Amino acid sequence: MNSSNQNYIDFAQYNIWANNRIIEKLSSLADEQLNQTIEASFPSIMKTVAHLWSAEMGWLNRMQSNGWNTDVIKNFSGSTQDMFIGWQQTSQSFKEFVIKNDLEQLLQFDHKGKHYEIPFREIAQTVFTHGNYHRGQLVMMLRQLGITDIPQTDYIEWVRQQAHD
Known part of the structure; x- marks a missing residue:
């Protein structure tokens, strides 16, 4: 495995x-x-x-040639905990996809009348940065609710923890 692939596995x-x-x-x-x-x-x-959850699932399904399928989320009727579990399972499946697939492979799809060809590695990077962006929003939403005891989710915190494990 080359170091570039390992970087994407680490980000996953x-x-x-x-x-x-x-x-x-x-x-x-x-x-x-x-x-x-x-x-x-x-x-x-x-x-x-x-x-x-929808973004992770949608991109994963698209890379697996299943189109942008997020019906599980659109039609979701489970509990809050069930949603969290579903999101965790999708994140794990996304990581497994990154491990098992050639990240230089091009994802080809049409959207709103345009054709796109994007390497899997760029999709993975997009999913991971998108997660960072919205986790930051979740932190701000928690603060709006008056909650201040919020865990660190920064990448550097993960790196530090990995160094101590």
């Missing part, structure tokens, strides 16, 4: 770690807090979580 592992840390915090909150309307890109914490 970091993504899981950061998601798990924020999920652990969110799991301690009442559903009313998680669904409270808040000023942000999405109107609640749970809508933001659904968006994050």
Whole structure:
């Protein structure tokens, strides 16, 4: 395995770690807090979580030649914990995809009348940075709710923890 692939595997592992840390915090909150309307890109914490899960699942399905399939999330009727578990499972599946596939392979798809050809590595990078962006929004949403005991999810914190494990 070349070092570039290892970097993407590391980022996939970091993504899981950061998601798990924020999920652990969110799991301690009442559903009313998680669904409270808040000023942000999405109107609640749970809508933001659904968006994050949808992006990971959509890109993973597209790279697996299943199209942009996020019906599981669109039609979701489970509990909050079930949603967190689904998101965690998708993040794990995404990491497994990164491990097993040639990241130089081109993903080809049409969207809104345009044709795209994007290497899997760029899709992976997009998914991971997108997760960082929205986890940051989740932190700000938690602060709007008056919650200040929020875990670190920064990449450098993950690196430091890996050095001590």
